[in-house]
């Protein structure tokens with residue numbers, strides 16, 4: 001997993017690398033600028049004109065080095081330095097001197113000197129991880145002008161004005177980048193919905209910071225990587241009884257689709273036997289749609305009113321489409337009394353827990369909850385910003401000793417110790433009804449096959465997002481449906497199996 005470190009730790013990583021590689025600070029800047037330039041040229045095939053806007057710290061130093069490296073690679077280049085040159089950092093000065101006559105920078109210290117920015121692209125190198133307070137004054141005016149321009153904006157390391165690891169006060173100006181090329185590690189704020197319009201699409205480039213130092217750092221936030229996913233092996237003598245016996249409790253009148261999507265997803269994710277408990281009205285529907293499932297029928301015609309857990313069930317998946325009526329609430333409460341297998345609780349099962357929080361202590365250990373932000377809010381109340389949302393996620397998981405995935409772009413998986421891992425796969429095309437039901441089935445099947453629930457959660461969100469990406473590639477973001485995600489599960493899982 002890729003650690004997500006705070007600004008202080010990244011500064012220390014820079015310093016450790018400089019002292020121990022060893023490499024001079026200005027050569028590390030050269031390496032960073034070169035890594036940025038290479039990625040930039042990959043992203044932007046032909047750039048007629050670019051303005052490089054620099055502060056006087058090391059982010060600005062990067063900007064100067066990048067401007068030098070882009071000579072001959074892009075069309076017209078303009079360089080601006082915002083701020084007082086007397087306060088410039090040492091490495092900024094070295095790069096200032098290296099610029100040469102042709103790129104002679106224009107200095108901006110007051111409003112009258114701010115250009116219109118009519119280039120096709122702007123590189124933002126005003127502030128990076130050294131930002132220590134909200135951006136105001138002439139810096140804020142430059143940012144406003146950048147944001148008002150038609151140009152695409154590519155930020156160096158982080159958009160200027162955005163704090164990497166804490167809320168940015170609304171008073172401070174922030175660059176609205178279309179792209180961000182960041183050094184070595186992603187910043188925590190990149191995973192936050194509220195920062196999306198500033199960060200744009202982001203990319204991380206290695207700059208050779210000491211791996212030894214990075215791995216020693218303490219953090220509770222990580223990003224899932226492909227190499228972290230280890231699917232359960234299929235062995236020659238496996239049989240359906242050893243490949244996971246999953247009980248799916250899902251559906252109600254008018255919402256049998258949720259049960260079908262979860263059931264298909266579980267079967268496509270390798271589960272051996274799928275028992276589906278559905279209301280009477282769902283029997284024919286499910287039998288026809290998913291012939292592989294064994295259906296047990298509730299006494300009630302339209303809803304789930306009583307669930308008797310089968311013997312030898314490895315995992316119980318409950319929630320998609322079940323509704324929150326009193327009888328279903330009772331059925332869940334009874335199930336919680338009897339169940340010993342871990343549970344995957346989604347959708348209305350979470351809504352029932354939120355309305356009856358005394359039930360939370362009865363949830364079997366090692367169970368997982370899969371709320372979207374609306375369901376999560378019902379469980380924990382509102383939050384004032386995305387950082388507080390993550391704190392609430394940690395506190396909830398620790399208090400109830402549950403694993404949880406808070407779904408959305410960069411779904412956050414949290415374990416019982418409060419460690420959070422963000423999932424990088426997935427796309428906005430997945431914001432369509434039924435996508436979450438698919439995820440529930442995938443996670444249930446992986447737990448059923450013997451993965452521990454936390455590993456199953458991480459692998460499940462990764463596979464689900466990858467299948468979503470493949471579906472978007474095949475169908476387009478706008479047209480893809482949850483069924484298309486199910487259809488792409490085999491390809492996604494095959495990709496992971498090939499990597500093993």
Ligand SMILES: NC(=O)C1=CN([C@@H]2O[C@H](COP(=O)(O)OP(=O)(O)OC[C@H]3O[C@@H](n4cnc5c(N)ncnc54)[C@H](O)[C@@H]3O)[C@@H](O)[C@H]2O)[C@@H](O)CC1
Nearest residue numbers: 014029032057058059127128129130131132133134135157
């Ligand atoms: N050797 C290194 O330390 C490396 C640093 N790198 C670059 O250096 C950046 C960090 O550089 P710095 O630490 O010099 O800091 P920045 O360049 O981010 O900021 C410059 C200075 O601006 C001042 N400042 C902060 N907030 C302000 C505000 N709101 N208004 C006005 N002034 C403000 C502070 O005194 C700060 O030190 C990274 O983001 C990255 O781009 C890279 O070149 C990699 C190597």
Ligand SMILES: Nc1ncnc2c1ncn2[C@@H]1O[C@H](COP(=O)(O)OP(=O)(O)O)[C@@H](O)[C@H]1O
Nearest residue numbers: 372408409426427428430431433434435436437
């Ligand atoms: N913009 C997005 N980027 C990546 N994944 C997304 C995005 N929007 C939704 N998803 C994923 O799609 C799923 C939606 O789940 P949910 O809201 O429960 O849908 P439903 O209740 O309709 O089944 C989640 O796994 C979520 O992470």
Ligand SMILES: [K+]
Nearest residue numbers: 124127158160
């Ligand atoms: K920047």
